[in-house]
Amino acid sequence: MPDTPAAPVILGAEPGSFPHGVLSERHPAIIRQVREAFPYEPRQQQALDALLANCTEGRVEPLPADAHDRARWEEWGMTAYAGRSWYEVPWLWSESWFYRQLLEAVGYFVPGPWQGIDPFRPAKLAELDSPATDEELAALDELTGRPADEQARALLHGSLWGNRADLGFRLSAESTRETDAVPGLLADDGERLWSLLGTSGTGTLCLIADNAGGELVPDLLLLDHLLVHGLVARAVLHVKPYPYYVSDATGTDVIDALRRLVRARGAAADSGRRLWSALGDGRLELRAHPFSCAPLPYAEMPDDLRAEFASATVTVVKGDLNYRRLVGDRLWPPTTPFAEVTDWFPGPVAALRTLKSDVVTGLSADTVAALDKAEPDGRWRTAGTHALIQVRT
Numbered sequence: 550m551p552d553t554p555a556a557p558v559i560l561g562a563e564p565g566s567f568p569h570g571v572l573s574e575r576h577p578a579i580i581r582q583v584r585e586a587f588p589y590e591p592r593q594q595q596a597l598d599a600l601l602a603n604c605t606e607g608r609v610e611p612l613p614a615d616a617h618d619r620a621r622w623e624e625w626g627m628t629a630y631a632g633r634s635w636y637e638v639p640w641l642w643s644e645s646w647f648y649r650q651l652l653e654a655v656g657y658f659v660p661g662p663w664q665g666i667d668p669f670r671p672a673k674l675a676e677l678d679s680p681a682t683d684e685e686l687a688a689l690d691e692l693t694g695r696p697a698d699e700q701a702r703a704l705l706h707g708s709l710w711g712n713r714a715d716l717g718f719r720l721s722a723e724s725t726r727e728t729d730a731v732p733g734l735l736a737d738d739g740e741r742l743w744s745l746l747g748t749s750g751t752g753t754l755c756l757i758a759d760n761a762g763g764e765l766v767p768d769l770l771l772l773d774h775l776l777v778h779g780l781v782a783r784a785v786l787h788v789k790p791y792p793y794y795v796s797d798a799t800g801t802d803v804i805d806a807l808r809r810l811v812r813a814r815g816a817a818a819d820s821g822r823r824l825w826s827a828l829g830d831g832r833l834e835l836r837a838h839p840f841s842c843a844p845l846p847y848a849e850m851p852d853d854l855r856a857e858f859a860s861a862t863v864t865v866v867k868g869d870l871n872y873r874r875l876v877g878d879r880l881w882p883p884t885t886p887f888a889e890v891t892d893w894f895p896g897p898v899a900a901l902r903t904l905k906s907d908v909v910t911g912l913s914a915d916t917v918a919a920l921d922k923a924e925p926d927g928r929w930r931t932a933g934t935h936a937l938i939q940v941r942t
């Protein structure tokens with residue numbers, strides 16, 4: 550980023566700020582939510598009590614000596630941040646640390662009866678089985694009669710707006726607010742994405758998934774469309790290796806979503822069956838790279854991931870957290886060019902994201918002025934009411 554001086558890294562230290570609210574209010578609410586969802590045993594309850602105190606008032610304490618991923622977290626900053634307040638380390642780091650510690654408390658990684666039990670699964674399944682998902686799937690029948698490019702654009706927008714409200718986000722009341730003063734889509738490089746994909750259909754698209762359920766279903770439908778219409782030969786879906794940020798998609802969530810699709814009727818079931826066989830014959834691949842849950846920007850990705858994204862026709866990065874990791878979790882001036890803050894990315898990259906945190910780049914000065922005028926409190930940055938499609942070729 551030669552012409553772009555780095556902006557300040559976001560911390561959670563300032564009372565009243567959005568990140569501070571996530572650390573001081575949202576994380577305790579998430580602990581309450583998982584306690585209600587499972588009959589945890591006394592040891593887990595005590596560990597959750599300890600986490601509640603530690604994450605709101607305490608300091609970063611290293612993982613147990615025998616934790617399977619201790620060495621990895623040491624590399625990712627645990628040693629450097631040990632002893633510091635959760636509010637004084639980068640917010641990206643402390644949020645990721647919270648989910649790692651939550652899984653520690655419920656025994657997710659420890660051999661025994663609770664190993665591998667996703668504390669967020671009940672909420673994810675409820676969303677997948679909701680009437681809203683039924684409606685979304687039924688709407689596909691109408692779409693299949695339309696021209697292919699119209700279908701493609703509708704599915705791209707379905708995938709984009711599917712990111713609007715993840716389950717963690719819904720713990721906050723502001724998520725339902727709407728504003729009409731500025732159109733929802735603040736930047737639209739959609740046509741550049743389609744021209745990247747072209748018509749040859751020989752390339753690979755990587756999609757770095759975000760949330761399960763109402764976001765993952767439209768992501769899968771989009772991938773099916775790209776495969777079936779020959780816009781790509783292969784798709785690689787990157788999911789999380791373990792539960793993260795409440796609703797982030799894991800391998801189990803992909804299987805749940807596919808089972809949901811094949812159980813549906815009409816076009817949705819057809820898509821589900823095609824995706825099922827695409828997994829079987831290698832046209833659709835799943836990855837769960839450890840770095841997908843790293844508390845770090847993607848600029849620090851390891852060489853194997855870098856090589857994978859370098860060889861893709863395009864990498865589509867979904868959601869708010871992935872956007873923060875892509876451009877850097879920093880208070881960029883919103884007019885900072887997206888192409889400059891992503892110029893290090895090893896191949897073409899597209900971000901599909903609704904705005905749910907303070908980070909934003911690539912807006913025009915007029916758009917920022919209109920947003921600030923309509924919402925002087927700056928809620929447009931965090932309320933999930935606005936979205937971006939940004940592409941760097």
Ligand SMILES: O=P(O)(O)OC[C@H]1O[C@](O)(CO)[C@@H](O)[C@@H]1O
Pocket residue numbers: 571644712715717718759760794867868869870871873905906
């Ligand atoms: O599911 P998404 O779009 O990544 O959004 C999650 C966002 O919610 C938060 O966890 C809290 O706002 C953010 O830190 C994060 O960026």
